[in-house]
Amino acid sequence: MSDPYPQRGAGYVDAYMHVGAPRFGTAAQALAACDRWGTAAAVLVLGPRVPDIAALVEAQRTSPDRFRAVGIPFGDTADRRLACVEATLEAGAIGIRMQGDELLQNPVVLARLGESGRWIYATDPLASERHTATLLEWLARYPTARVGAPHCLRPTLAPLDDPLAEELFRHPRFFAILSRQGQAGSSLAWPWEDLRPWVQRLLAWCGQARMLWGSEYPVIYWRGEQIDGTRRWLTDIAAGLDAEALSAVLGGNARRLFFQQPAPPVHMPQLPLWLADYPPPGPVPLEPTRQFQLPIELYQPLYDQYAEQNCPEHPLSMAEFVLARLRAGLGLPDAGGTQGAAQ
Template sequence: MRIDAHQHFWLRERGDYDWLTPDLEPLWQDFLPDDLAPILEKNAIAGTILVQAAPTDEETAFMLSLARAHPFIRGVVGWTDLSVADAPTRIAALASDPLIVGLRPMLQDLPDDDAILAPQVQPALAAMTRHGLALDALIRPVHLPRLIALRESHPDLRVVIDHAAKPYIASGDLERWARDLKAVAADGITHCKLSGLVTEAAAGWTLDDLRPFVAIVLEAFGPERVMWGSDWPVLNLASDYQGWVGATHDLLSDLGPEQQASILGGTAQQFYRLEER
């Protein structure tokens, strides 16, 4: 079963997508399940993980309403403020909904690079572990060492790095990113999404621009801890769904069928515990 482990929807009139502005012309429209469903069918993708795009509880409720109406949405990665005193209570309530598979603080947008390590956040992370929710880490390379410290405090928290931590593909600067990514992966537990790479590449990117970065991800995590995602519709800034699917097939062509199957669906099913839902 093929799973898209990372996609978004939004309805602009909801008004909480502060990052979404008219200058992002390919994204300045509504994107909803009826837009994605035929694309999934064309590419033989059976289901998706719907990931938050706004840091509000209201958007999480919106995503859950979409998931209840559209069965191809196999799980929702929502949001709640992990720093507030009642975060553990909020997390328990969210976890009672079987469609919630994880939470994503938008760490890349926070002014403090150490935000995930703040003392007030630790009870929330413990609650996520207790209730079986995964942490989607929306981070940049600077945050990778923070994940090592996070793991020391929460060894049983399931963590997946979104978009391979957004490496500097456009500049080709991979040395420090590769070192820190491998250090994180050495825990044998943390997972990584093969997604969001084309939007970090320069305009007119080629497969050769991506290959060194994909090779490092696969070397660090192995296929059993890598999951493919489209990052649709953000993907539309640099490609389209069919283009990224085709690129993925080329980038993974040296792997065996079982390894490809893990990356294209099996890893996501295991990590997000979709088989239990």
């Protein structure tokens, strides 16, 4: 029997996949998504309010050659956030994702990451002059530390007018991660051509060696996108990436940065109750109607079934899947195009 996923092992390395139940899926689902969509390896990143450290451990133990881990500074106090980070590093994480003012509110975490030569995955490096300066100072203080910037896309070049922005983006240990293409603020339809000048500026300031691709799985499903589309976008945006650059951005750079070194040691830490039994996150917004939000107790079993069925041969948006389940539950006929989706 032929391999149903012929792109498996093609060299794609995803620098930004989410993991963490119940909102972002399990380690097994992340691995299945990689297999189905031909992703050879990935950095699994915990998402906001979901400190599922056990999922990071499971993924790395199951597939040590395919997964690296990035955590979050979860907790309602500075001490708790540091404890969460320490537990995540014990679990083998290469770094911590920091969103918004987390970068400014956790100086002890920044020092811990810098001293150990880890990554900061900063989703808002240009949020203010202070955010940008903090990252530049951190890079200067810790010569083995590095910054990755997920969702590094904008429909305007205005945020890059600040001289500090150019200094950060030109820094040899700053890496732009091109993810969240369909939710980067574009006012246009696919391929969101108003993002092209930004990508061209990244090429000028970062060069192809410091640009990475990220799918933002499974959040892409919430807005009706698919993993292979996030790759194809790099060609369709027509920003000047030649074959060599595409190979680097889609896999070569991430493999060099994350997978040419031995995998970090992985241990399951003893977690305090507040971290092991974290409260469920909020509802999941499904595009294109943002007002339609699924309570998390409904989203998780629906996503479990959707993750089993969505594949390159029969791609299905999560919105279509949910509608098919609703039709089946109400005893209504299938609307066409989703045959079997509700089974």
